Amino acid sequence: MKFLRLLLVLVTFPIFAQQGGMWIPSMLKGMNESEMQSLGMKMTAEDIYDVNKSSLKDAIVHFDGGCTAEVISPKGLLLTNHHCGYGEIQSHSTVEHDYLQDGFWAKDMASELPNPGMVVTFIVSIHDVTNTVLEGVASLNTEADKQKRIQENINRVQTTFPKETWQENKIKTFYEGNQYILFVTETYKDIRLVGAPPSSIGKFGSDTDNWVWPRHTGDFSMFRIYAGKDNKPAEYSKDNVPYTPKHFLPVSLDGISEGDFTMVFGFPGRTQEYLPSFAVEQIVNTLNPAKIEIRDNALKVQDGFMRKDQAIKIQYASKYASVANYWKKWIGESQGLKKSNAIQLKKDFEAEFQKRIAQKGKSAEYGNILADFEKNYKAINEYTLARDYFIEVVLRNTELLSVGFKLYQLEQVYKTKGEQAFDDRKTNTINSLQGFYKDFNVNVDEKVFEKLITLYGQKSPLIPEEFKTMNYEKTTADIYKSSKLTSYEGVKSLFKGDAAANFKALNKDKGYVLVKKLAENYFNNIAPTYDRINLEIGALQRNYMKAQLDLFPDGRFFPDANSTLRITYGQVKGYSPNDAVYYQPVTHLEGVMEKYIPGDYEFDVPSKLLDLIKNKDYGQYAENGKMPVCFIATNHTTGGNSGSPAIDAHGNLIGLNFDRVWEGTMSDIHYDPEICRNIMVDIRYVLFVIDKYADASHLIDEMKLVHPKK
Ligand code: ARG
Numbered sequence: 141m142k143f144l145r146l147l148l149v150l151v152t153f154p155i156f157a158q159q160g161g162m163w164i165p166s167m168l169k170g171m172n173e174s175e176m177q178s179l180g181m182k183m184t185a186e187d188i189y190d191v192n193k194s195s196l197k198d199a200i201v202h203f204d205g206g207c208t209a210e211v212i213s214p215k216g217l218l219l220t221n222h223h224c225g226y227g228e229i230q231s232h233s234t235v236e237h238d239y240l241q242d243g244f245w246a247k248d249m250a251s252e253l254p255n256p257g258m259v260v261t262f263i264v265s266i267h268d269v270t271n272t273v274l275e276g277v278a279s280l281n282t283e284a285d286k287q288k289r290i291q292e293n294i295n296r297v298q299t300t301f302p303k304e305t306w307q308e309n310k311i312k313t314f315y316e317g318n319q320y321i322l323f324v325t326e327t328y329k330d331i332r333l334v335g336a337p338p339s340s341i342g343k344f345g346s347d348t349d350n351w352v353w354p355r356h357t358g359d360f361s362m363f364r365i366y367a368g369k370d371n372k373p374a375e376y377s378k379d380n381v382p383y384t385p386k387h388f389l390p391v392s393l394d395g396i397s398e399g400d401f402t403m404v405f406g407f408p409g410r411t412q413e414y415l416p417s418f419a420v421e422q423i424v425n426t427l428n429p430a431k432i433e434i435r436d437n438a439l440k441v442q443d444g445f446m447r448k449d450q451a452i453k454i455q456y457a458s459k460y461a462s463v464a465n466y467w468k469k470w471i472g473e474s475q476g477l478k479k480s481n482a483i484q485l486k487k488d489f490e491a492e493f494q495k496r497i498a499q500k501g502k503s504a505e506y507g508n509i510l511a512d513f514e515k516n517y518k519a520i521n522e523y524t525l526a527r528d529y530f531i532e533v534v535l536r537n538t539e540l541l542s543v544g545f546k547l548y549q550l551e552q553v554y555k556t557k558g559e560q561a562f563d564d565r566k567t568n569t570i571n572s573l574q575g576f577y578k579d580f581n582v583n584v585d586e587k588v589f590e591k592l593i594t595l596y597g598q599k600s601p602l603i604p605e606e607f608k609t610m611n612y613e614k615t616t617a618d619i620y621k622s623s624k625l626t627s628y629e630g631v632k633s634l635f636k637g638d639a640a641a642n643f644k645a646l647n648k649d650k651g652y653v654l655v656k657k658l659a660e661n662y663f664n665n666i667a668p669t670y671d672r673i674n675l676e677i678g679a680l681q682r683n684y685m686k687a688q689l690d691l692f693p694d695g696r697f698f699p700d701a702n703s704t705l706r707i708t709y710g711q712v713k714g715y716s717p718n719d720a721v722y723y724q725p726v727t728h729l730e731g732v733m734e735k736y737i738p739g740d741y742e743f744d745v746p747s748k749l750l751d752l753i754k755n756k757d758y759g760q761y762a763e764n765g766k767m768p769v770c771f772i773a774t775n776h777t778t779g780g781n782s783g784s785p786a787i788d789a790h791g792n793l794i795g796l797n798f799d800r801v802w803e804g805t806m807s808d809i810h811y812d813p814e815i816c817r818n819i820m821v822d823i824r825y826v827l828f829v830i831d832k833y834a835d836a837s838h839l840i841d842e843m844k845l846v847h848p849k850k
């Protein structure tokens with residue numbers, strides 16, 4: 141194994157990480173398979189993906205389009221993260237039955253809770269359709285025409301590619317438009333909640349511990365897939381039956397040790413590993429700092445209110461967590477990019493790239509790529525920044541403005557599509573706001589508004605003159621005194637009568653008038669230029685990717701994540717975040733006790749767990765008298781991999797992926813095997829909680845427990 145690694149180091153340019161990557165499961169034969177086996181895997185590529193017989197991939201689902209989940213019993217039992225099932229757990233909760241606080245365990249199948257609208261998707265087969273999608277494209281002249289033709293081809297192939305009636309075809313682009321792959325999928329629509337630990341286990345450490353190692357969170361929840369009597373997808377019905385999977389993952393009781401092979405199978409959302417240095421500079425120096433500052437301001441205001449008022453705490457908990465999640469990630473990402481010298485490494489690579497173009501006589505094809513990148517990133521800088529300000533301030537973090545924007549879109553429907561289209565959409569939009577206002581507090585939002593509109597006016601490029609000099613305090617007070625957008629009743633009162641009356645009333649509302657000015661400024665003065673340059677950057681990125689594949693035939697290129705099924709693999713491994721500091725790869729329940737703060741909303745521990753710890757009542761799940769909780773490895777994961785199974789050398793479940801370590805969050809842009817680690821819950825902790833904490837051993841009985849090391 142050492143030898144093979146050495147060989148790889150010798151033949152590849154140092155910029156290419158010797159580990160990492162998110163690979164397409166149907167294309168592992170060759171380099172990946174031998175690398176995985178050299179790391180300790182005992183399976184073949186066909187055990188992971190096979191079209192003709194069942195394989196590991198048949199146990200993996202895309203969980204409601206966001207996270208990943210896996211089938212772990214012959215009766216369609218699904219495992220995913222607590223933070224992935226959070227919305228469903230919350231939706232079944234009431235003051236009397238607060239499942240977020242207390243957990244939920246269905247005592248039998250009849251007690252499992254349906255979740256209307258929720259789906260999981262299996263990948264049936266994977267096909268390279270690049271040639272068909274690119275038919276007739278090369279001869280077209282403009283980028284816009286090319287994209288149009290590609291879209292037409294995609295639509296045609298998606299409708300004509302052979303599939304069963306209950307299946308779907310979906311084409312996605314890989315390597316920035318250099319490869320197109322079709323997925324035949326099967327989507328199940330009756331998904332029921334089976335169990336969830338209390339947040340004090342499933343979300344232990346909450347925002348303070350988020351993106352941090354050492355970690356002690358039991359971030360899991362359980363669902364079940366139900367199917368029609370023919371085992372095919374069916375709408376919810378109480379007559380549906382538990383789904384019989386083509387494959388389910390056996391669960392290993394033998395645990396992990398440093399150096400063990402692990403792989404993570406799931407649906408990573410988005411990475412940008414092949415950006416030029418100019419783009420990374422823009423992220424580190426301009427975009428991340430602006431977005432972090434905006435969220436920092438919004439979060440501080442919300443936190444101030446949440447700490448003083450329990451009702452606001454409940455209203456804003458979920459929103460706060462989601463805004464804080466990426467705020468914290470961007471901070472870690474910027475630090476990591478700087479510390480790992482990512483920009484300089486990219487520049488070194490670009491120098492080598494330029495040299496090889498000359499050596500191989502490819503100047504005509506690739507000679508201008510980098511210079512064109514530089515020019516375009518300069519030209520787009522202000523527009524990207526202005527766009528981010530608009531997204532973060534108007535669409536994401538000021539609630540009155542984001543409601544206003546929805547109403548602005550409604551007015552556009554009226555203006556462009558007429559009264560009928562408006563009427564069709566109006567009821568939906570207004571109804572959807574009811575739930576929104578349940579968790580809205582006008583005093584919180586007024587303070588957020590004042591902070592963010594000030595930042596916006598003072599710092600965003602490309603905004604109307606009047607916003608630069610306005611009295612922000614007075615504007616805020618004026619708007620929150622009179623605007624109807626501050627309550628659900630207020631919004632409804634604007635939409636009485638016919639469309640003409642609605643928009644007359646709306647256009648007198650001071651809050652609406654302000655949103656509309658910002659939206660029009662965005663659509664007239666920012667979006668058109670942004671879109672035009674961005675299209676050019678997309679074309680350059682495609683050619684740059686092609687050039688890299690061409691000029692570095694020995695390179696280790698994997699396609700950027702795009703919410704399709706991928707495999708990433710590595711080994712259980714600690715890391716050294718700073719001089720003289722080394723982090724072990726496994727945490728234990730002892731660490732929960734070290735962090736325990738009675739009554740604290742992040743670090744409280746439920747009393748039953750305290751008892752189990754005191755009595756060391758760990759059943760068959762402990763190792764040398766200690767209960768493992770989480771572990772880390774060198775798998776290259778990203779958002780969307782949450783809920784993904786961690787799988788051992790033989791194909792057994794050993795853990796559940798849910799996060800990455802702070803020092804390695806830059807892995808979406810620059811993967812560094814020295815410090816990038818994914819964080820998983822040890823499956824033995826999951827089993828312990830189900831069995832000993834929740835007394836739900838009937839769920840354990842459904843699973844297939846194995847001892848691969850004995
Ligand atoms: N950072 C993880 C991910 O990006 C976990 C997020 C959920 N946990 C939280 N405390 N907000 O999704």
Ligand code: ASP
Nearest residue numbers: 778779780781782799800
């Ligand atoms: N926590 C992320 C998720 O929800 C995973 C990650 O970004 O590492 O998918």
